[in-house]
Amino acid sequence: MLARTDLRGRTPSTAELRAALPRGGVDVDAVLHRVRPVVEAVRDRGAVAALEFGEQFDGVRPEQVRVPAAELERALGELDPDVRSALEVAIERTRKVHADQRRIDTVTEVVPGGTVTERWVPVDRVGLYVPGGNAVYPSSVVMNVVPAQQAGVRSLVVTSPPQAEFGGLPHPTVLAACALLGVTEVWAVGGGQAVALLTYGGTDTDGGELAPVDMITGPGNIYVTAAKRLCRGLVGIDAEAGPTEIAILADRTADPVHVAADLISQAEHDVMAASVLVTDSPELADAVDDALARQLAVTKHRARVAEALSGEQSGIILVSSVADGLRVVNAYAAEHLEIQTADASQVAQSVTSAGAVFVGPWAPVSLGDYCAGSNHVLPTAGCARHSSGLSVQTFLRGIHVVDYxxxxxxxxxxxxxxxxxxxxxxxxxxxxxxxxxxxxxxxxx
Incomplete structure (x- = not known):
């Protein structure tokens, strides 16, 4: 099922590695001409244009952009108790990790009577995008909102596509997550029109203000990404997120059932998701292929998963040693990197490029997606070579104060x-x- 690239006995350069490794992605430039009129229309006509595009693209038009407070409370009251408990655990752990990321002001005395102070000031107002599409993402609410709150952001708005199934509101589980986190402003708008409305603001159909934001974060589809590119500079953005990806560096000690399950877990997101195994064990590669076939037969979204696993963005990379595998995964710079080797903790210390690293057999990416406490909004498409995932620092600005x-x-x-x-x-x-x-x-x- 997974295509194989054999690098055994070779020592390719970094440039050769980047060219040889499987990589999918999307061509944002190819859709800019379609998204630009959307952004311009929302800039000129505000919420009315955003709602029109929502009707055109999502098949539903809410009465207004802003979700009434009563709907947030109703969604929370009707939330499945088990899901509520799980979200509460996710929120608690994510807050614990992100609370330790807050920076403190630093005063440096350069000379007697001359100081430079670095103050860390939060962005004033942020827009947090929570996608719809193939799945429901209350976890993305947690991952966006918590670091913004821990940074001290004064005002935030969550926006998520309206759902015809729910009367033009975002998915109720998304609304419930917002309510759990104390978010009171939620917009029922998605796609490029959401990014544009966050950027330019406007007036809602009931006359209420839709205030523009200073920064937009959160993943979305190619149209969201294109709109972010068009609006960059007018607002700050976190990243141009591409399809999700997982790389697993494994040796003969890894359990092929675990490896296969983790590859499938990311392929479940999207047909363009990337699942890559890097191993020095051909026997493990064969066993993983067998396990994939068995698990694929019973997974819910088998057609989507099969297309992702068979795509050019996924594959198995055979290497001569774990050390060679480290060169490969550092060149690949995966959004999610699992280390399933002997001495996994030691091997993980040599990783220099990854959005997040998951160490050993008991730290699957799924844990990080929900309840590890880490953030799951991470750099994709090799951007982990130079960029970090979402954190408290994303929402802070360093200001130098010079006093001589x-x-x-x-x-x-x-x-x-x-x-x-x-x-x-x-x-x-x-x-x-x-x-x-x-x-x-x-x-x-």
Missing amino acids: SQDALADVAKHVVALANAEDLPAHGEAVRLRFEELLPEDER
Whole structure:
């Protein structure tokens, strides 16, 4: 089922590895021309345009964008008790992890009388996108809202596509998760029109304000990603998220049933999801193929999973050793990376590029999706080489506060002037020199 790439006996360069490894993805540029008119229409006509596009794309048009508070409370009251308990555990653990990420202000005395303070200030208002599509994602509510709250964001709005099945409201489990987290502002709008409305704001059909945001986070489909690209700069965005992906670095000690189950778990998301096994054991690769066939026969979304596993983005990479496998997974930079080897903890220490690392047989990606306490909004498509997943830091801005006394500035004034003149920006130097003109001897003024 999984295509194989045999790298045994070879030592490809990083560039060769990146070219050889299976990688799917989407061509965002190819849909920009379709999304741009949506963004422009919402910019010009606000909520009315957003609702029109929702009717066109989702087959339903809510009476208004903002979900009434009573609907949030009703969704929470009708939530299955087991699901509520699970969400409460997820919220508690995610809050515990993210509470330790909050940065503190740092004051550095550069010289006597001269300090630079780095203040960490939260973004004022954020929009958190929760997708619809093939599945329901109350966990994405948790993963977006908790770090924003821990960062101290003053105002936040969750937006999620309206569902015809639920009278034009977002899925009730999503609404219930919002209520559990104390979120009071939820918009029933999805797709590129949601990103545009978050960016430009507007007036709801009942006359209420739909205030624009300063930052948008959360994964979505290719149209959401395209809208983020178009709106970047007007608002901050977390990332251009692509299809989900899992890589598993495993040796002969791994249980093929576990490996197969974890590959299927990510393939379940989308036909474009990537499932990659990197191993130095051909015997394990064969056993995983057998386990995949058995499990695929009984999995609920078998057609979707089979298409994902057989796609060009998925496969098995054979390597000569675990050390070679580490080179492969670091070049691949997976959104989710599992280490199922002997001495998995030690091997994990050598991972330099991954959105999140899951160590050993008892830390599957599914745990991280829900209840590990870690965040599951992670970089995809190799972006883990340079970017991090969603965290408290995502919602914080570092502001330098410079406080120098007269003596401290005088001590460095000649150096400022020298550098200003070297850059042919003499007015920069004058801005310092003139402060001391009255103090200088007359022949130096």
